Amino acid sequence: MDKLFEEIWQLALPYLKRGVMKDFVIHTKGVIKAMELLLEKEKGNKDILIPAAILHDVGWSKVPLELQKSNDESDKVEALKLHLKYAPQIIEEILGKADYDKAKIERIIDIAISHKFQDPKESDKQLLIDADALADAFKEQFYSDVKSYGLTPEKNYKFRKKSKFYTRTVAELFKKELEKRREEF
Numbered sequence: 001m002d003k004l005f006e007e008i009w010q011l012a013l014p015y016l017k018r019g020v021m022k023d024f025v026i027h028t029k030g031v032i033k034a035m036e037l038l039l040e041k042e043k044g045n046k047d048i049l050i051p052a053a054i055l056h057d058v059g060w061s062k063v064p065l066e067l068q069k070s071n072d073e074s075d076k077v078e079a080l081k082l083h084l085k086y087a088p089q090i091i092e093e094i095l096g097k098a099d100y101d102k103a104k105i106e107r108i109i110d111i112a113i114s115h116k117f118q119d120p121k122e123s124d125k126q127l128l129i130d131a132d133a134l135a136d137a138f139k140e141q142f143y144s145d146v147k148s149y150g151l152t153p154e155k156n157y158k159f160r161k162k163s164k165f166y167t168r169t170v171a172e173l174f175k176k177e178l179e180k181r182r183e184e185f
Contacts, residue, residue: 001032003099005050011094012054019060021068021079022148029058030135032171037125037134041169044127048104052111052128055094059087077165084113100101126166137177139184153185 001009009032016024036054039046060068060083067079088109095105107124113124115132137140137160146156160178165171 001050005077007098008051008054008094008100011097012058014081015058015061015090017096019057019063019068019083020065021063022059023061023144024057026140026144027135028054030138030141031056031128031131034131034134034173035136038127038131038169039172040168042123042127042167044124048107048111049124049127049131051095051104052108053122053131054185055087055091055108056112056115056128056132057083057087058090058094059083061084061090067170080116084116087112112143130165130170133165135183136160136163137174139177139181142181147163153181157182157185 012028013025016028031053031118032050035049038044039049060079063079063082063086067075067082070076070079092105092114095108098106108156111124111128114120114122115128118124118125136145142156142160143153145151145181146153149156151159156176160181163174
């Protein structure tokens with residue numbers, strides 16, 4: 001990670017650590033890794049997409065703990081909506097501290113808040129959604145989710161197997177990663 005992205009990561013860490021629904025530090029590392037892999041094969045601006053990957057879940061830091069921990073479906077949906085609602089202000093604050101260009105900040109926010117509840121036609125938004133999904137198949141994230149959600153590896157595998165993707169790149173990478181997880185159990 002280059003110096004500026006490392007600075008953004010360090011500024012984001014305290015927010016990511018406040019989310020308790022799952023380990024957002026592990027998850028975000030996976031999303032960054034997934035985005036880097038994607039950008040090797042797909043067109044995209046890393047100055048926009050890497051910060052979007054780092055910051056897409058910072059809004060969880062303000063979601064009430066009872067919503068994050070709830071098993072009620074309506075609470076889960078409300079928590080997802082709130083993490084998107086709170087994200088723009090936090091992203092703007094973090095990127096402002098990193099002296100990021102104002103136009104880029106607005107673009108990053110637009111991409112970050114589109115990673116749930118949308119079916120975007122825009123490539124950058126699709127890449128973030130795909131990177132977010134691919135991260136869930138990486139070993140550390142997969143087993144972290146098993147623990148966080150009280151699942152067996154088999155149940156997590158079956159759930160993840162239903163994932164859909166925008167890019168062939170991620171579909172292929174995800175399939176390979178998920179197959180590795182299946183072989184482990």
